[in-house]
Amino acid sequence: MLNKLLDGLLNPPPPKFHGVMGIWYYVDDAADAVKMLREAGHKNLNVFSPVPHHEIEHALEQGPSLVRWVTAVGGFLGATGGFALCYYSISSWPLVIGGKELFSLPPFTVIGYESMILIAGLSNLLGMLALARLPQLKQVAPYDPRFQEDRIGIWVPCDAATAARLESMMKGHGAEEVQVHA
Amino acid sequence: MSTTVKNLAMDGVNDVADRPLDQKTLNSDVMSMISLPGKVWWTIFILDLVVLGVALALVRNLIVHGWGVSGFMRPVMWAVDITNFVFWVGIAHCGTLVSAVLFLFRSHFRRAVYRLAEAMTVFGVLTAAMFPAIHTGRPWFDYWLFPYPNQRQLWTNVRSPLEWDVFAVNTYLTVSSIFFLVGLIPDVAACRDRAKHPIMKLLYTVISFGWTGANYQWKHFYGAYLFFAALATPLVFSVHSVVSWDFAMAQTPGWHSTLFAPYFVAGAIFSGVGMVIFLLVIVRKAYNMQHIVTIDHMEKLAKLVLLTSCMVGYSYLTEFFMAWYGPNKAERDVFWFRATGHYWWAFWIMFSCNVVFPMLLWMKSFRRNMTALLVLSIFVNIGMWFERFVIIVTSLTRSLNPANWFYYKISITECALIAGSFAWFFMFFLIFLRVLPSFSIAEIKETLPMPKRRGH
């Protein structure tokens, strides 16, 4: 019963895709294929691989991730928040402690610093998830478990017409196999 | 594409790893650890739970009757509770160090060991965090230590080192957990694809966030990972500095020292790496993973132990020198008392375990001998536990006013706290071994030569 439920949850009926999925073993072939496909005007392709490959990244002409900015903003907010908390908590009810002045920087720095790291870390996480479109609830392309092992997949969404041409191009660039979804 | 030759080249004196390792086998090898546990695992696990149960019973006593059931008294109002806290925070430091600091330094041997170290970090912090919570006189009011808005405008004292602890430890727990879980995503995705049992599959599906290994995912994954490392690195140092300030900020002789922050950080890494070695030696043997965690990896960790051991030893000597050189008689008394007084044995256990024995690591053969490393790592952890005990108890025992010098005597309750903390830690760790990939598939895979048609 439970298993059936889980099964339904985990293996939904496969969605319909329109495009061509080529699977490579050799990294350099895959990189060439990417270059070739992009030159052929297919800019919206996706590459699936067990580990990131620099060759492919270059071929894709990826820029650096934007997540750094999210993190920076988070860190800034965290630090200010920490200092603000210290300042407010003391000024809201001044209590003399150990004969010290009310507002002393060193202890505030510790709190502000830790808050900075905390918020920066959290925003870093959120930034990553958002930008990488995680958690990914619905498939964007056909998926193959071998992508987590040693195979590289290139997915080019297209209509039935171009599918045949793409298939032959991929084959030509050393694709082990090519799946056509039309 | 076998890397047998490579592995043979790195072979150590006592364990041969001649299993081929390529992208596919790596997956299967690592995931082979994730299987239904056998008799051995269950025996250990049940035993662990029994110990934990007994400990919890005594903790219940502690809370119902008060800390009077312990051996605590004036002037020694902290002893085993805070000793355990600092010990486990220290253990927790290695993980982030290995994964973050070494990541930034691009030293690749970390890839083989960091997953285990990070797991240890998270569980270590979870263990450590319990002690500040239960060591208070009225644990049910612990939430007062958190700055939450309330109509009475009662805030926390941000000038108290204990309050810094609250921030530091909680930040550390959060960040290191995130770091751990994020690093897991690609590997868990791999597990997800192989998982047979629906419940496991669900679990993996959830924590893999639907990872597919797409190029845009990798891009932001590594973009974020870099920053996690960049944030965690200063965090490691700050957290244990803050912990050390619990003592350094007090003017109790034996505590009041500017040396404490670096001294404690070094000690923390020392004990942490010790613990990692302890776990790795056992795990790689038990699961036959010598080809993934090679002798070379172990030797590098051993060198880290040697380095930190020297730093710790230097700190000890500095402390004594300053006590002798400085003007404060009370301070001098405390340190003389440490080495020769009522708790001399604790001091010498600490000193020999942390400074004397690790010197054996200057010998390459010793560094590459797993049995030797196992024994040493145990000594290191005993020594580091006693370091905290010595710092806390001897300093308090010889407080400024001789009129109330009393000697602390450990009671059954504290023994339970010690045993319980280990049980608590290993409970998490044992489950981890069986459920999550103990070695980072993705990162190790990056170290493998990639299949190329044209070669290089």
Place this chain on the structure above:
Amino acid sequence: MSDSVVFNRRDFLKLVGIGVAGAAAGCAKPPAEKLIPYLNAPEDILPGVAYFYSSTCRECPVGCGIVVKTREARAIKIEGNPEHPIGMGGLCARGQAGLQGLYDPDRVKSPMMKQGNAWKAVTWDEAITTVTAKLAEAKGKVLLVTGNETGSFRSLAGEFVAGAGGQHVMYEPFAYESVRAANAKTFGIGSVPRYDIGAARCVVSFGADFLETFAAPTNQARGFAAMRTKHDDGAGHFVAVEPRLSLTGANADEWVAVRPGGEMALALGMAHVILAEGLGSGVDAGLVSAFTPEAVANSTDVPAETIQRLARMFAKHRPSLAIAGGIATQSAEGTALVAAVNLLNFVVGNIGATVKFDRPLSFDGVASFAQFKTHIDAMAAGDVGLMFVHGANPAYATPKWAGFAAAAAKVPFKVSFTGVLDETAELCDLILPSTHALESWGDAESAGGVHSLQQASMRPVTVFNARPVGDVLIALGKAAGFGAAWPDAYFDYLKARWQPLHARYGAGRDFETFWLDVVKKGGVWEDAATPAVRWTGAPAFAAPQYTGTGDFSLLIAPSSHLYDGRGANKPWLQETPDMTAKAVWGSWAEIHPETAAKLGVKNGDALEVATDAGKAQLPAYLYAGIRKDVVAVSLGQGHTAFGRYAKDRGVNALDFVAQATDAASGALAYQGSKARLAKGTKAMPLYLQQAEKDQHDREIAQVIPVAALLAGAVGVGHAAEGHAVEGAHGAAKFPGHYPAGFGVHEPAEAMTRPGKFTEPLARPDSFQTPAHAITAYESKEKARSPRQNPVDVGSYKHAKHRWAMSIDLNTCTGCAACVVACYAENNIPVVGPELIKKGREMAWIRIDRFEEKLAPGANDVRFVPMMCQHCGDAPCEMVCPVYATYHNPEGLNAQIYNRCVGTRYCSNNCPYKVRAFNWFDYAAPEKTTFAFPEPLNWQLNPDVTVRSKGVMEKCTMCIQRILDGKGHAKDEKRELTDGEFTTACAQSCPTQAITFGDLADPEAQVHLKSFGERRYWVFEDLHTKPGVTYLQKIQRDSMSEGHA
């Protein structure tokens, strides 16, 4: 009466008595019918308002004047009556612990008849009938045993035994027989004189523990303080001549470790020197011709030159004072010793100057031990048919060989009026529980011409069905048919007895007015004329011989807290450490470390002490302040009954006492038994509250030599140095008020190391130091002077006071009265021996004892009352994560119990270690650790929280009293005046060593003392800016005195 709901005449009259007393004392209120919170309160009583009743302390035979504080008709605190000539406002630990006698959970709940070995409750009527019958049977053979009774009760008792046919005997274990006998012999006045120590310029004590139990300790302590503050021209010396350094001796400048029994020879030796050198006169030198210094040296182990030195000093600093007393006079030759000392005093003319017979203590009627022994023999012989016991415990307080128990067995019927089931009551057949002194009316002639009234401060505790013994005697008398002349109530009898006093002191007032004044004042006292005293002759001078086998002389001393054992059922007294050994809840044997080494005994090890009379195992306490050939054991423990707190603790030292008495006086020879020591096998543990008595150069207890003081040098060498900015803060507020040398200083001069962070902030002239930051403290390390501005926002701006304290170590005698006062005032739980030993003492103030030099010759033992120092820069505050402790606007270091989470960090960071943690739930009745079993909890001070498990607590400088005082001032629309209220410890201090007040008030005593010479701060180099300023002890070098 508590069981009677309607008022009978007696109640009515008592009610009037108290009512008018209340009116006279400025507060009118009838006693509560039941001691429970009022459901419907009487109209003229204000809940939450304290009422005070003057009365008389009955915890020891002296009878100091006391004031009892009551709240909601419960006595919650006892303080000294400042008007009373004996106590003069101070009250010793024992007196204050009287409350725990009143609320003792083991008090007898109703009359009880013994059946077989079990006690069976009976009604008062049954009891009265039974005794009446017995009275008829035992006609002429009645014996009434009481303690020292000096007032109306004594005459009632007299009339009672006259009517019933029999005798009344008053027994006190310490009846000063030898003092009385010797005075009778030498001066013709057989009483205990008044020792005017304050008038003396030099004191030599021959074994007299006059600060602990001998004569009137509280009174003598006050005098001692006055004597010790004199330091001009070498005056104020105090030399203790005793084999074992007692607490009193610990206060001496010099310890003459005389051979036990050699005191007399030493006194005569001094007299010999004085007469021989013509320094004194008045008696025939032939009396002492035998006692040349050399001869004396042989018999006392005191070098001849020491004897000469002492003699010359004694003669030089007149009026001087030699006191013989305490255990030294309780030997077979005690009379001779006192006579010798009398002679010594006489030849230098101290008699009348410092030894006065104007107000002799009232011991005249007390039976000597020998006399009491004859009664015991009579009992044994069956000549006693009916025995009444009240206020005495002979079954415990007489040696076994006196055979009291056996003799009592021969008495057909025995009645005890005891409140608690003590050893004697255990022997009796009927218990008629009497009300506690605080619940009943009475009076006492504390000393000649001092008539003290003992007012019932509250209605009897309802859980005990007890009656005033006076009422019971009257009832019995009437029932037996010989008490017709008496009024029904003892109260009326008492009042009638005051008619003659009215005639004498009435001064025109009618009786009722006079009575009111008496009740209000606590009695009447006249200044009796000092009778002229002449030398009437000396007894034969002979030194006591130590009998029995053994190499050691046994020394038995009354305990300063438990006295002769009557304090043993008071947890406060058990928990307050003995100030010599700093041990609690038990007994021990003091031996010299070298002796111990020979025996192979370490501190706390079992030691077997054996005399011919008996032997027992005790823990050894290694004490350098005792002769190598002496072993000392304190009295007071070893009860076999007397309630849960006293029963089965330690050893009763009386079991060691050999069969001997002083022929001349009939005193029991406590001293005079040889003892054998051996390594023991098993003994009770030694519960030390302070194990380490060396202060390791921490400068906690500081002294200043007289020379330096006279030279004008001030505490801790501050004189030449500049002064820190905090000094300037205070000064800025009160320009010109500081004593010379302690005023404002140019900040620049204060700096030894100029630099950005060491120069003081330039402050506008208008700058006013907020009260909370005012301090007397001056840092030695000027460069570390803080730069920051003291906070003056919010409530810190408007505060007017800075509460502070100064403690004069020169007059602190370590009597620990303050400790008990604090226990009583602040609801501090008593935790028992095991926890004390573990270091879990809860006391807020403790007396640290530091032994700098503990050997014959120059003596240096220092006592430091240690409580929260209320630091200006408090280390504890900085580390508390939840603000549970903080610096309040009036400079107090406040502890907020209900905010405390219990991290205990504050205690770890407190250099003085004065914070106590609630390890268990001492306030939870359901827990085994409950500290206030019913009705002890009735004593709890309603103004002070009872702390719960897991919170930190400490001295609050009695903030409840501060608030109370401020409240009164506000109601009366006036400013607070200095000294209108003070803390419990300061109030109780017999020597007024503790001064509390407002440091911000330049006229306040505490201000003047805190800025005076001799001041210092414990751990001042930590820069905690304590609110408690200590005054150095004046160190005198008596060894340099009196050289030829």
